[in-house]
Amino acid sequence: MFNGSNETSFTKKSFKLFREGKLQEALELYDEILKIEPNNAEAWHGKGGVLVALGNNRAALEAYDKS
16 A cells, blocks of 8 residues: 555545544554554654544554553
């Protein structure tokens, strides 16, 4: 789907989806990023924000801890 050179653009796209209220799409894209780059702090932080918006605070804390 993507590589390191365009990883940032996918992170930005995830954040844009989040801002547009497309939470499930944003979450799925963050998960895709994290499959490829599991230590991506920005993606973990973004995923945490989406999870908070979805009301899943426990999973959000876990994501924030990994960021």
